[in-house]
Amino acid sequence: xxxxxxxxxxxxxTAASNIRKYDEKAEITVITREEYLAYSPCAIPYVLGGEIxxxxxxxxxxPEDYKKKGINVVREAEVYxxxxxxxxxxxxxxxxxxxxxxxxxxxxxxxxxxxxxxxxPVEGINLKGVFxxxxxxxxxxxxxxxxxxxxxxxxGAGAIGLETGYELKKFGLDVVxxxxxxxxxxxxxxxxxxxxxxxxLEGQGVKIVLxxxxxxxxxxxxxxxxxxxxxxxxxxxxxxxxxxxxxxxxADKAGxxxxxxxVEVNEKMQTSIPNIYAVGDCVEVVDAITGQNTLSPFGTxxxxxxxxxxxxxxxxxxxxxxxxxxxxxxxxxxxxxxVGLTETAANLNGIEVVTGKIKALTRARYYPGCKPIxxxxxxxxxxxxxxCQIIAKETVAERVDTMAIAISKGVTCNELIGMEFSxxxxxxxxxxxxxxxxxDACEKLKNNTIE
Amino acid sequence: xxxxxxxxxxxxxTAASNIRKYDEKAEITVITREEYLAYSPCAIPYVLGGEIxxxxxxxxxxPEDYKKKGINVVREAEVYxxxxxxxxxxxxxxxxxxxxxxxxxxxxxxxxxxxxxxxxPVEGINLKGVFxxxxxxxxxxxxxxxxxxxxxxxxGAGAIGLETGYELKKFGLDVVxxxxxxxxxxxxxxxxxxxxxxxxLEGQGVKIVLxxxxxxxxxxxxxxxxxxxxxxxxxxxxxxxxxxxxxxxxADKAGxxxxxxxVEVNEKMQTSIPNIYAVGDCVEVVDAITGQNTLSPFGTxxxxxxxxxxxxxxxxxxxxxxxxxxxxxxxxxxxxxxVGLTETAANLNGIEVVTGKIKALTRARYYPGCKPIxxxxxxxxxxxxxxCQIIAKETVAERVDTMAIAISKGVTCNELIGMEFSxxxxxxxxxxxxxxxxxDACEKLKNNTIE
Numbered sequence: 001x002x003x004x005x006x007x008x009x010x011x012x013x014t015a016a017s018n019i020r021k022y023d024e025k026a027e028i029t030v031i032t033r034e035e036y037l038a039y040s041p042c043a044i045p046y047v048l049g050g051e052i053x054x055x056x057x058x059x060x061x062x063p064e065d066y067k068k069k070g071i072n073v074v075r076e077a078e079v080y081x082x083x084x085x086x087x088x089x090x091x092x093x094x095x096x097x098x099x100x101x102x103x104x105x106x107x108x109x110x111x112x113x114x115x116x117x118x119x120x121p122v123e124g125i126n127l128k129g130v131f132x133x134x135x136x137x138x139x140x141x142x143x144x145x146x147x148x149x150x151x152x153x154x155x156g157a158g159a160i161g162l163e164t165g166y167e168l169k170k171f172g173l174d175v176v177x178x179x180x181x182x183x184x185x186x187x188x189x190x191x192x193x194x195x196x197x198x199x200x201l202e203g204q205g206v207k208i209v210l211x212x213x214x215x216x217x218x219x220x221x222x223x224x225x226x227x228x229x230x231x232x233x234x235x236x237x238x239x240x241x242x243x244x245x246x247x248x249x250x251a252d253k254a255g256x257x258x259x260x261x262x263v264e265v266n267e268k269m270q271t272s273i274p275n276i277y278a279v280g281d282c283v284e285v286v287d288a289i290t291g292q293n294t295l296s297p298f299g300t301x302x303x304x305x306x307x308x309x310x311x312x313x314x315x316x317x318x319x320x321x322x323x324x325x326x327x328x329x330x331x332x333x334x335x336x337x338x339v340g341l342t343e344t345a346a347n348l349n350g351i352e353v354v355t356g357k358i359k360a361l362t363r364a365r366y367y368p369g370c371k372p373i374x375x376x377x378x379x380x381x382x383x384x385x386x387x388c389q390i391i392a393k394e395t396v397a398e399r400v401d402t403m404a405i406a407i408s409k410g411v412t413c414n415e416l417i418g419m420e421f422s423x424x425x426x427x428x429x430x431x432x433x434x435x436x437x438x439x440d441a442c443e444k445l446k447n448n449t450i451e
Numbered sequence: 452x453x454x455x456x457x458x459x460x461x462x463x464x465t466a467a468s469n470i471r472k473y474d475e476k477a478e479i480t481v482i483t484r485e486e487y488l489a490y491s492p493c494a495i496p497y498v499l500g501g502e503i504x505x506x507x508x509x510x511x512x513x514p515e516d517y518k519k520k521g522i523n524v525v526r527e528a529e530v531y532x533x534x535x536x537x538x539x540x541x542x543x544x545x546x547x548x549x550x551x552x553x554x555x556x557x558x559x560x561x562x563x564x565x566x567x568x569x570x571x572p573v574e575g576i577n578l579k580g581v582f583x584x585x586x587x588x589x590x591x592x593x594x595x596x597x598x599x600x601x602x603x604x605x606x607g608a609g610a611i612g613l614e615t616g617y618e619l620k621k622f623g624l625d626v627v628x629x630x631x632x633x634x635x636x637x638x639x640x641x642x643x644x645x646x647x648x649x650x651x652l653e654g655q656g657v658k659i660v661l662x663x664x665x666x667x668x669x670x671x672x673x674x675x676x677x678x679x680x681x682x683x684x685x686x687x688x689x690x691x692x693x694x695x696x697x698x699x700x701x702a703d704k705a706g707x708x709x710x711x712x713x714v715e716v717n718e719k720m721q722t723s724i725p726n727i728y729a730v731g732d733c734v735e736v737v738d739a740i741t742g743q744n745t746l747s748p749f750g751t752x753x754x755x756x757x758x759x760x761x762x763x764x765x766x767x768x769x770x771x772x773x774x775x776x777x778x779x780x781x782x783x784x785x786x787x788x789x790v791g792l793t794e795t796a797a798n799l800n801g802i803e804v805v806t807g808k809i810k811a812l813t814r815a816r817y818y819p820g821c822k823p824i825x826x827x828x829x830x831x832x833x834x835x836x837x838x839c840q841i842i843a844k845e846t847v848a849e850r851v852d853t854m855a856i857a858i859s860k861g862v863t864c865n866e867l868i869g870m871e872f873s874x875x876x877x878x879x880x881x882x883x884x885x886x887x888x889x890x891d892a893c894e895k896l897k898n899n900t901i902e
């Protein structure tokens with residue numbers, strides 16, 4: 001069996017490794033544009049701020065690791081066509097300073113072309129000192145540029161923008177993060193929760209400008225100012241953290257059906273062409289709450305999809321479930337997590353919801369080191385939990401995972417109150433913050449019924 | 452409505468406060484032996500070691516707090532009879548140096564008499580320098596005695612014994628913890644997991660002696676040696692952490708039916724006498740996995756039961772669910788958690804199980820501060836998760852809670868692999884340790900099928 005994988009992100013490499021796990025004899029080829037393999041793009045901001053010592057340390061595997069597994073990795077190669085009726089991938093690669101066209105046959109093809117940064121078409125985008133944050137090379141360039149400057153403007157206040165902004169501030173720059181929408185974390189948090197994080201960031205000296213898109217970037221040879229709404233921000237660097245778009249061009253060329261957002265796949269991660277699978281940021285998936293198609297550009301989704309595709313190709317039955325899009329981010333000392341539907345998204349989708357909201361503590365109140373925790377539960381009119389947002393200085397990722405299981409198993413607020421939460425004074429409250437939030441929601445649900 | 456509560460632990464006080472929440476007019480009386488109210492007994496070891504500054508700080512509420520809520524608390528009173536056919540509680544209380552017998556009528560009675568330390572009937576148990584660890588007074592006595600001595604022996608290597616042993620070592624004593632059974636944490640951990648904690652404790656200088664009960668305690672006026680198996684341990688103090696027994700005498704006197712272990716209650720927390728409820732450490736409950744009656748001597752159980760009893764008495768329908776007995780403990784830098792069935796208990800109950808076991812990390816491996824985490828999943832032959840044990844230096848309590856929900860909702864290992872776990876390098880691994888453990892279990896299940 002010949003398997004070709006296009007792309008060396010988490011989805012592509014997981015798929016390749018898992019095919020090897022199930023099939024010792026498969027001929028596996030990974031073709032990638034990149035020079036560095038198997039690194040963690042989510043870690044780039046933390047190298048900038050010095051939390052992680054070097055870019056080298058976020059590379060999880062070297063090409064040799066794959067060679068040992070019998071996986072042939074072709075790096076710095078550009079796939080320019082997929083000829084699906086001939087089961088053939090055509091690519092261009094440099095050998096001894098020359099560009100050579102090559103092709104490879106497949107029985108199964110896995111498209112894992114990922115996402116590319118979306119760069120809004122504004123004036124000055126090509127000036128020196130304008131960067132994106134996607135690859136390890138981007139990170140290296142940003143770090144180098146940051147060494148001799150004073151100011152940075154980050155466009156986009158999602159996780160990557162805020163993490164990068166905070167870390168550059170920590171590195172010593174004066175930082176402004178701007179966002180087109182009127183709140184930070186516009187996709188994962190509701191405005192009330194976003195405000196808690198915003199205040200923390202402002203307290204740390206990161207300036208936030210909301211409700212305006214970047215207008216233009218000005219400068220002679222290099223960036224000098226960024227115009228955002230009414231504000232003209234003097235700056236030595238602009239970082240575009242304006243989101244990522246699925247890269248679907250190759251899948252389209254191959255004749256794979258595209259959906260509203262990205263490559264369409266079934267629950268086996270199979271495209272409309274039976275021997276072509278697609279995984280990772282380039283595909284669209286089903287939202288577990290709304291039932292509508294959506295994107296899920298997360299490393300964990302990529303890994304799960306890579307495993308599912310590999311299993312199916314290896315003849316084992318495996319399905320990828322609809323997503324809740326669990327996410328977590330660390331900004332300075334604060335952890336921000338979300339899973340499922342926000343109140344904002346519920347309103348947009350016409351889903352009537354009630355929320356439970358509390359400020360509690362991560363440990364017994366008398367225990368030194370206990371920290372405030374903010375939880376917002378979103379549930380439907382029957383009390384079923386549809387989403388959750390959590391902000392605290394510890395334990396957020398694990399709490400998001402707890403809610404991911406609760407939401408996917410249809411747990412109600414009332415049921416949650418009756419559930420067991422472990423307790424020891426150094427580690428938790430005797431009445432868990434989730435239970436307190438669920439009790440708040442139940443109280444409101446009860447009041448709703450009386451109305 | 453007149454409600455009398457006997458006992459001022461978490462169960463009794465939660466019941467009293469919740470009745471007030473639902474019924475502004477109820478006459479509520481709490482009768483307790485204790486002087487101090489509403490403190491956290493689980494916190495006592497941490498005061499001994501100095502983690503928590505004072506015993507005063509673990510008192511959550513003062514008598515005045517209850518008075519303000521219109522709850523009459525009678526302290527330092529001994530209930531000596533319940534005359535259930537007259538709906539009357541008889542108690543003895545000291546007033547102006549005199550013991551006076553009093554009685555109080557009830558419409559509903561809540562028995563929350565808790566548990567009493569089980570002290571094995573060995574020679575020397577009444578010598579000076581022998582202590583139990585149950586009440587805040589016990590804690591105060593231990594701390595005072597510990598000030599001018601060098602050695603301590605703790606009998607019993609459950610959570611309380613080990614926490615106390617470690618904290619006394621931290622306080623500056625030479626400490627030996629002894630256990631009758633051949634492992635520490637004999638109820639919540641399997642031997643393989645217990646050994647990880649044992650090695651940590653030994654590394655911290657706490658001596659552990661296993662597989663022998665305490666034989667006798669010797670000394671002239673005060674403790675001088677403890678004989679445990681072949682070993683004669685020279686010591687200035689002996690702490691009996693040999694478990695807790697439900698206090699059922701009053702319930703029995705009232706005519707409430709007793710079960711195998713403690714007071715029998717239905718899922719409303721009602722005893723065999725309809726207007727008498729019982730909650731907390733004095734009742735027995737149903738084990739969610741085996742379906743058999745068991746004990747659940749945990750603060751969180753007590754709180755949930757107190758709420759359930761209060762709701763039912765207030766005319767609202769509420770049920771207490773079968774238990775998984777989630778528990779977590781902090782010993783030095785290590786957190787130890789468990790939920791559901793152990794492999795040992797499965798074997799005792801004739802339940803065939805497969806385990807998934809891994810050592811992973813709490814954060815991305817390149818992220819500074821990531822720590823080892825040990826997870827053991829216990830699942831039945833269909834892959835359904837029945838229990839989990841976790842040891843790490845962070846995030847254990849929240850992970851136990853995640854598994855509590857997964858187990859109570861019947862999640863299988865295979866299902867767990869497909870579930871979402873949030874990821875950010877500073878906070879988690881891209882393939883969550885739970886997923887790694889579940890994959891290990893699935894691998895074994897698959898192999899079992901082939902056999």
